[in-house]
Amino acid sequence: MNEKALQILEQYDICLQRSFGGRGSLMLETSQGLKTLKEFAGSRTKLPLEQVLLKRLEDQGVCRTDRVLPNREGELISIGAYETPYVLKNWPQGRECDPRSEEDLMRSMQTLGRIHRELRGFPEFSGEEKKKVTGLERCLELEKHNRELRRAQNFMRSRHRKAGFELLFLKYAEGILEDGKKARELAENAACRGLYERACREEHICHGEYIHHNILLGRQETAVVNFQRFELNVQLGDLALFLRKILEKQNWNEALAGRMLAAYEREAVLSGQERFFLAASLYYPEKVWKLIHHYYNTNKAWIPEKSTEKLSVFLEQNDRRKELIRGLFSVSF
DSSP: OOHHHHHHHTTSOOOEEEEEEETTEEEEEETTEEEEEEEOOSOTTHHHHHHHHHHHHHHTTSOBOOOBOOOTTSOSSEEOGGGOEEEEEEOOOOEEOOTTOHHHHHHHHHHHHHHHHHSBSOSOOOHHHHHHHBOOOHHHHHHHHHHHHHHHHHHHHHOSSOOHHHHHHHHHHHHHHHHHHHHHHHHHHTTHHHHHHHHHHHTBEEOSOOOGGGEEEOSSOEEEOOOTTOEESOTHHHHHHHHHHHHHHTTOOHHHHHHHHHHHHTTSOOOHHHHHHHHHHHHSOHHHHHHHHHHHTSOTTSOOHHHHHHHHHHHHHHHHHHHHHHHHHOOOO
16 A cells, blocks of 8 residues: 555544555555545535535435545545545445346436435525536537537548548538437427426436446445536436446347336336436437547547447447437437
């Protein structure tokens, strides 16, 4: 174990038994259970609010979490060598959700429904707190994404020597941009603004990154970790993200998607308007935007071959993705 971590642990009342690396942090077996020590790169303003949410979920028996342990001074953040901030967290026992296991997926969907149901109107944020944790409205977010896709297309066109990723994107760019525009219109038709205003008024909290890597399953308990991206917004964003991540790996299996939605709705029933909004979110070519966003904001002299592979898979699955949305949500476009 490195010297910097040793110095940090001196600020806590824990008895270390063993340490090992994992998930970009240092995992610690202690007499008080499994912990994780990592550099803190999040929002100092949001961190105390996050702990309130996590305590609520644990107290209500919704799921286990990775709450931060305060140091001897009662501080959530401990400062190490070179003024580096660290946090020490409880780390639940369990294995990651397997995106190929239907049983794991059903448990994860029901847990998400319970989280969403519990984190509505709690806590009551002050005006300044509310401002800092409020996310961007989905229609505005899609407009922003679409502008970035168009800028990237224009940039690629201007390049004399184009890589394989750039040539592939340019070949299908107009269709992708049209789908992005259509998704924006569908979201607007689903009363995007109204759902957002309701979420802000009633204080609906999203996890922000509800993916299989952040879901740990034990025999009896489910744990959800890494809430640092939580925000006040339409909770369907979590649902769309998890569905998209899983269905990409399951070749957009409509029957599976239907069962996953049913599992979620056992805990949190969706209105017709919300289902339409979810369809719009899934219709947006999010995978392409993520690839383009990474491309546009990094060194373009070398483009990972993996980016071309991911874009190719998206294009291969695109028709099946649209068929699923039409069939599952009865949406015509």
